[in-house]
Amino acid sequence: MTRQQLFEQITEKRSFLLVGLDTELAKLPAEYRAMEDPIYEFNKMIIDATHDLCVGYKLNTAFYEAHGAKGWESMRKTLEYIPQGLFKLADAKRGDIGNTSRMYAEAFFKTLSCDAITLSPYMGHDSVTPYLEYPGKWAILLGLTSNPGSQDLQMLQADGLNFFEQVLKAGNTWGTAENTMFVVGATHPEMFANVRKHAPDNFLLVPGIGAQGGDLGEVCKYGLNDKVGLLVAASRSIIFASNSATDIAAKARAAAEEIQQEMHGIMVSVGM
C-alpha cells in the first residue's frame, strides 16, 4: 500500500485509526475461551464490528507467540480474514543483522500477508534495509515510545539532539517517507513538533491513546501533516470495551466509532 493509497483510504473513511488486536486469551469472555480457536474467533468478531471505522489492524505478535505454533496459526488466519484494502501491521518490533532481517521480512511479508512491521532501530541500517526491498511494504521504526521506559535511553542527549531524534534522522537516510514510518507515542504530545522537524512527510504510528492515557487532539495539533500523516492505534480500550460476549461487539464498535468521529471532526477542522 503506497502513501497515497493510505491517504486516500483515510480521507474516504474519515478515520486514521488502527485497531490493535492485542488479543490476550485470559481476558476473553468465557464463551470465546471455550471455542476451538478463541483468539481467531474473537478477532473475527472485532473485525466484523469495526472494519468500516478504521484503516487497518495492528497485531501485536507477543499475544500470539505466547501460544506457540497454535498462536501463529491464529495470527495467520486473522490476517487472512481482514478485508482486502485494509492496512495489516505486524507489531513485532524485530531488528537483527542483515541475513536475519531478510528472514523476518519473509516471515511477515511473504509467509504472512502483512503490509508493515514495527522494527527497533538499535542495530542500524542493515537491520532495516532488507524490509525496504519489498515494494508497497513499510518499515516502522521505533522513535519515541509510549511507555515509562521511553525516558531511559530515547531522551539521552546525543550530539546535540535527543537520541530518538537521531533515530528519525538516520531512518530517513535508510528509507524515505514512501516506505518508512516512525513510532511516536501519544503520551508525549509536546514532542510532536520536534518529531515533525526531522520527519515532516513520514506517517507516524501513534500508540498510547486509550488505556495508556494519550490525548488525540493534542497529538493532532502538532502531528498532522498535509497527508494526515498519522496512524493512531488503540487496542485495549476497543477490544476489551466489555467483558461480556453479549455486548462486546457493540461496545467495541461504539469505542471505535467514538475515536473515528473525533478524527472526522479534527479532519474537518483542518479543511480535509
Add this chain to the structure above:
Amino acid sequence: MTRQQLFEQITEKRSFLLVGLDTELAKLPAEYRAMEDPIYEFNKMIIDATHDLCVGYKLNTAFYEAHGAKGWESMRKTLEYIPQGLFKLADAKRGDIGNTSRMYAEAFFKTLSCDAITLSPYMGHDSVTPYLEYPGKWAILLGLTSNPGSQDLQMLQADGLNFFEQVLKAGNTWGTAENTMFVVGATHPEMFANVRKHAPDNFLLVPGIGAQGGDLGEVCKYGLNDKVGLLVAASRSIIFASNSATDIAAKARAAAEEIQQEMHGIMVSVGM
C-alpha cells in the same frame, strides 16, 4: 540456570561455545529438505554431533518464523531435543511495553523452554524487567552488535559515553549479573576493555566469530573475567561447514571442536 551453574558447565566442558541454529531451509542438503520436518531433523543431527563440545544452543527465531506455525513447531521440538543441562537461548531480539513483554516472557520461558532471550534495550526498563521475574532465566540485552549498522547509533556520543555504554550502565540498574547479560560483537574486540568497565561481572554473549570474521583470541584478551564471562556463538561456520548430507555431521563436529580446543587452550593459559 544460575551464573555459577553456567561457569561450572564451562569449566567441566572446557568450552564456552554456543552453537547457533540459524537453520536456513534453502541451505540444507537436499536429503534434509525432502524430510517431513527438515529444520528439526537437521538440528537433531547438529545437536547429536556437537552437544559435548558446547554449553548450549542459540536459536535465531527468524529462521523458524519464516515458516509460520510449522517453523514454530520445529523450534519447539528442537528445544525439547536439546539435552538436559545445556543452555537454551532464543535469539529473538524482542522489546516492547510491559504488558507485551510479559507475553513474550511467557512465550519463550513457559510455552517454550528457553533459559534466555535476547532483547533490544531501546524501550527501557519496563521492556526488560518482566523477563527478570523468572528465577534462573536470563535477559540478554543488545549492547554493541557485530553488524555494520552497529556504527550508526550505538557509537553516538551520549552524555560523555558511547550510546551502547549507556545501555550497559542502565541494564545493570534494571537487572544484575545474575540475570542479565549483554551482546557484544566479536567484530569489535578493541571495545571489550570498555565494556568490562561497565559490566565487569556480566556474562557477555559474543556473536561474530566465524562467518562474520571476529577473532576469538582478541575477544578473550579483553573480555574474560574470573567466571569466564563469555558465551561465544558461532552458527554458519559450524552448521554449514559442509553442504553434503554425507559428511555434514562430521564437518560440523570438527568445526565446533576446533573452536572448543581454542577455548580450552585460552582457559589453560589464564589458569582455569
